[in-house]
Amino acid sequence: MMTDTEAPSGHEVAPVRRSRRRREAGSSGPDLFPQKPFKQPRHVYRPVETVSADELEAIHDASMRVLEEIGIDFLHEDAKQMLKAAGAEIKPGEDRVRMDRAMVAELVAKAPSCFTIRARNRAHDLEIGGNAIAFSCVASAPNAVDRDGGRRPGNQQDFRNLLKLAQFFNIIHCVMGYPVEPVDIHASVRHLDCVSDMIRLTDKVFHIYSLGKERNIDGLELTRIGYGLSQEEFENTPCVATVINTSSPLRLDTPMLQGLIEMAKQGQVSIVTPFTLAGAMAPVTISGALTLQNAEALAGIAFSQIVRPGAPVVYGGFTSNVDMKSGAPAFGTPEYMKAAIAGGQLARKYGLPYRSSGVCAANTVDYQAALETTLSEWGAINGGANIIKHAAGWLEGGLSAGFEKFITDIDLLQKIAEYLTPLDVSEDALAIDAIKDVGPAGHFFGTEHTQARYKDAFYAPIVSDWRNYETWAEAGKPIAYDKANMLFKKALEAYEQPSLDPAIDEELTTFVERRKREGGAPTDF
C-alpha cells in the first residue's frame, strides 16, 4: 500500500495537444475507461418512502404553519414589494414575510414539474424532473487535494483540471458550481474567467453563482454568448442553473434574492436548497429539519413564480445532521439518508424536480469516504432525486475537491447507472436452452449463449481491483486510492477540449476583457 505523502507542489498535466499524440500512441486506451455513451440514467424502480402519507402531510402542515405564523426574512426591498403585491403579509419596516398556504400552493403550482436544460452541445441537453437523473461533480470546495500535490487552496489550474474530468467522464452530466474555488483569481473577475472556462473546457450544462446581481448578469450574458443565442431565444430556453441557498434558519439574503430574480427573469434555472443542518441551523430532529427545509425551499420557489410564472426551479434538499460532539457537519449518515428520501417525497408532492447530493465527511479516499458517499447516493437514488450534486470528488464535508475521489466516485456513479438499467428478461435471456445444453456439473463459459454476450454482459469497473490476493500482493498491494491516482492523470491526458465556433470564442474574450476593464463585480458582499 502506498502512502499519502503530500509534496508541496501540484502535479503537471499535459496540455491538450500533447495528450492527443499520447492517446494515439495508445498510452491511455479505452480499457482504462470503459465508458458508456453520455445518457441520463432513469429511475426505473418505485421510490422508497421513509414517511407515510399522513406523516408527509404532517411535515407539510408544519412547514405551512412556519410560513403562515412565523414567516421568513427576505432581505431585498423589491422582493418584499413583489411578495406584498402577491398577497404576503409584511409589516412596515420589517423583513419578515408571512404567506398563507393557499398563496404558496398557487404559486408553487405554476412551476414546471419537468423541463429541459439546453447544453452547448445539444447531445448533452438535460431533462430535469420526472424519472431523469443528472449527476454533477463536486462544487464550491475551497481546497483541492491529490496525493502528489497535497491539499492546497483552490487555484485556476485545479479548477480547469476538474472541469476537464467533468467533461471527460460521460457519467458526469453537468457542472453545478465551480468544482473548486480558484482563489488565485481576484474575486471581482473570478466569475468572468470561470464561466468562460466552463463554456470552453466543457460543453455540458453548468451553473453560475448568485453572489450579487452583477455576477448573475455577467454569467447569463456569457452563457447566452457561448450558446450563440439571441436574448429572446435565451430567455425562452433554460440553459444555465444557479443554486439558491437559504440562510437557514428562515432567511433569504440579498444576493440570493437577486439571483432568484435575475435567473427567473431570464427564464433560467434556480435550485432552491436550504442547508438545514439538524442541531445547528435547523431543529435537532430530522422531521423538524425537514419542516424548516420545506418552508424555506417553498418560500424561495413561490417567490420565483412571482418573478416569472413558470420559471424553471428545482426543490433542493440538503438536510443532514451535525456531529453532536464537535458541531461539525456530517454527511452520508443514516439521518441524511432518511432526510434525502423524505425530501423526495416532499418534492413529488409539489410536482417539483428534486435535487440531492452524493457527499461524505471523510478527509481522504478510504473506507469511510466510500461508505458515507455510497450511503448518501443510496438515499438520493431511493429518494428519486433528479439532480445529484457533488457526486464526484467531494471530500471533508465539501472543504476539498479530491482528484482521486473524483475517480473512485465515477466508478460508483457508473455502477449506479448500471443498477438502474432494467434486467433483460426476454425468452433468450432466460436461457433455458443454454441451461439444457450445459446440464448438471457443466460450465457456462464456453457456451454460445455466453460467448455471444460476455463482452458487454457486465459492468467493468474502473477502480475495483478484482485480481486474486497473490497477484495483487505481487503488484505491491495497491488500494483504490492508488489506482485512482493513476487514472485521474490518464483521464486528464485523454481529455479533449470540445470545439467552439471561433467567432463565439472571440465574443467571449471581448466581453470578459471589457468587464475586467470595468473592474468586474463588487466584492463587498
Add this chain to the structure above:
Amino acid sequence: MMTDTEAPSGHEVAPVRRSRRRREAGSSGPDLFPQKPFKQPRHVYRPVETVSADELEAIHDASMRVLEEIGIDFLHEDAKQMLKAAGAEIKPGEDRVRMDRAMVAELVAKAPSCFTIRARNRAHDLEIGGNAIAFSCVASAPNAVDRDGGRRPGNQQDFRNLLKLAQFFNIIHCVMGYPVEPVDIHASVRHLDCVSDMIRLTDKVFHIYSLGKERNIDGLELTRIGYGLSQEEFENTPCVATVINTSSPLRLDTPMLQGLIEMAKQGQVSIVTPFTLAGAMAPVTISGALTLQNAEALAGIAFSQIVRPGAPVVYGGFTSNVDMKSGAPAFGTPEYMKAAIAGGQLARKYGLPYRSSGVCAANTVDYQAALETTLSEWGAINGGANIIKHAAGWLEGGLSAGFEKFITDIDLLQKIAEYLTPLDVSEDALAIDAIKDVGPAGHFFGTEHTQARYKDAFYAPIVSDWRNYETWAEAGKPIAYDKANMLFKKALEAYEQPSLDPAIDEELTTFVERRKREGGAPTDF
C-alpha cells in the same frame, strides 16, 4: 497514513479475566463502541422491485420449465426414493429428478413463511421472515487477515477471536458458519471443537455445516446439549441452521442432501442457497442465472418438505457475476444488486424467508471494499432480505476474514439499522415552537429542544472520523483501516464470555471427548 505491513505472527489478545480488569480501569469505555441493545432491524420501507410482475412470472415459469423438462441431479439414493414416492419422475439408474410445477408448488407451500430460531440466550432468539432482518458475520473464509498479523490460513485462535467479535457486537445477530476455517484442527474433529466454541463463546444463533451426515448429527447433538433441551423439545424448536449450497448447475450433492435430511428430520433450519455465478456456473444473463437459482433453490426446498412438512427453510440468493476477463467472481456489482432485489421478489412470491449477503471482492479495507460491500447491502436491504450473511469481515470474495473489515462493516450495519428506524414525526419532533423561538439568523444548538435530545439524536459512528482536516492531519492522517485496527483489539479486550451452566459445559466436553476417541467424522468427502 499507516502502511499495510504484515508481520509473520498474529497479534495476542488478552484473556477474558485480564480484559475485565482493563475495562474496569476504563481503557475501553462505551465511547469507543456506542452500541444499541441487541435488536433485529425491521424492513419498514416497501421493498424495491427490479422486475415487473410479468417479468417475475417469466422467471418463475422458466425455472419451472427447468425443473419439469431438464431436471436436477440428486446424488442420494434415499432422497431419490422419497422424491419418486412424492411424484417426481426419475428414470431407473439415473440421478436426474424432474418435478412438475404443481408438485413443487404444493411442497413449497408447506414451508413456513416466518419462524423463530431459538438462541442459547433467549434474548437473542431470532425471527426469520416477515419484515425481520438478521445480520450474520463472515463465514467459511479459508484465511484470516489483519494488519498486524498479515494474511494467514485460518486457525483456531482467529476462529475464536472472530466469534468473540460476533458475540461482542449487538448488530451481529447470528454466526452462520465458521467465520474462518481453523485448518490447524484436523478435519475429522474440527466440527466438534468449532461447534463447542460457538456454544461456549457466543450465545447467539449459529450454524453447522453439511459436510457429511455424521457432522450434522454431531452438530445437532452438541446444539441440543448446549441448549439443555430434550430430544423431543429440540425437534420441535428451530435452534440451529445449515446452508445448503447446490452444486450449480443443476445438482444437489450427497453431503448437502444428507444435511437437508438430517436438519429437516430434527426440525432445524436449512438455508438453500445456489451459488449461481453468471458466466460460470450459471447463464451469463442475470435473468438466466436467476432462473437457475430459482429452480435449484425450490428443488432443495421442495425436497425438505418431503422429509418433514413444515420444516423451517430459507430461500437463499447468491447470484453474482464473474469478471469476464479473469473468470474471478465479483461481488457488490450492479448486476449483484439487481439479482439480490429480484431474489427477494421471488422469495416473497413463494412466501419464504429470504437470505442475501454483504460481500465484496476487495483485497483490503479500502474504498473498493466499502463501495462493493455497501452496494451489496443496498441490494439486500432494498430487496427485503431477512438473513444477510457475511455482513461483517468478508474480503477477497470470501477468501479472507478480515479483522479490520469486521469493524468497518459493523459501522455500516449499525448505520443501516438506524436508516431502518422510522423518523419521529410527532408534533414535538416537528419543532414548530423551536423554529419560532430561534427565529431567523439564530442557532438551534442552545435551545431546550436540542439540549433535551442531542445525546441520542443521531447515530454516532465507530469508524467515521469527523475531525476537521487540520486536526486529522496532526493526528497522523489515520484512515478508517487504522481506526478499525485499534478497535478490533479493544473489542476483543472488552469481550465477555457468556455464562453457561457448568453441567452443560461438562456434558459438551464429555460428548466431544467421546466422539474424538471414536475418530470424529470421515474426511473422504
